[in-house]
Amino acid sequence: MSENSSHDQATRAISSGRSANDRGLSVPIWATAVWESDSAEHAYDMAHSVGPDEFYSRHGNPTVSAFADAVADIEGAEGALAFASGMGALASVVFALCSTGSHIVATTQIYGTTATFLNGPVARMGIETTWVNGSEPGAMAAAVIPGRTMLVIAETPSNPTLDIVDLDELGAIKAPFTMVDSTLATPFGQQPIRHGVDLVLHSATKGIAGHNDATLGVVSGEQELLDDIWRYGILHGASASPFDAMLALRGVRTLDVRQQRQSDTALDIATRLAAHSAIRAVHYPGLP
DSSP: OOHHHHHHHHHHHHHOSOTTSSSOSSOOOOOOSBOOOSSHHHHHHHHTSSSOSSSBTTTOOHHHHHHHHHHHHHHTOSEEEEESSHHHHHHHHHHHHOOTTOEEEEESSSOHHHHHHIIIIIHHTTOEEEEEOTTSTTHHHHTOOTTTEEEEEEESSOTTTOOOOOHHHHHTOOSSEEEEEOTTTHHHHOOGGGGTOSEEEEETTTTTTOSSSOOOEEEEEOHHHHHHHHHHHHHHTOBOOHHHHHHHHHHHHHHHHHHHHHHHHHHHHHHHHHTOTTOOOOOOTTOO
């Protein structure tokens, strides 16, 4: 990312997601479960529309939407959906796009709970997962089964060993959908959509929110695809809290400076550890 692009992204991070209150510098918390309807017809229209912000908070909430919009903005995506956790986001994506008989390709270098989910509840639904080494060139594409593979999932950098997946290679796969868990990188570290990846998932609890006081997940991508995920998400019920969304939106505002300091600190620690005679190996992609 060029220096100018980085500055533009940082500017958008501190100014995006304000549609819920255009003049206020901070987004208000809409602490309500339901909204008053103007008429029976209005209530019917809201119940049958996608992502209404003023109907029922499981369907949408202005504070939650403000957070999701801010993430989409810095991710370079058409839109985003927020969920109660990263796993809530993952489950909504998988079950919205896959059904019994579907096939998933996933990289072995992946968050442990994601692996447990794919090998447990997803497998019990009759959805098979093939595991591949995401660092091996061509491995993900080679595992795709035409007509069956619905989703290719990779995590990069992986948690906790920081393995890297080639985003251009992943973005070139049409399976028909690809998704990256970009939690550790955050949108300031990488933007997978620019590489052709369909969906980007974050456990916003970690880097994006960043202050250990909010639990959220978020998925970014094309709006049409997100609408399909939203339709499943309201049935799955992993609805994001407006309180956590406000806290995470604060995290978006500070993400640029936090990411820079964390990266500098991590490189310094990794360099010192790599030079220590008692350390056999250091897993950090920034090392020579």
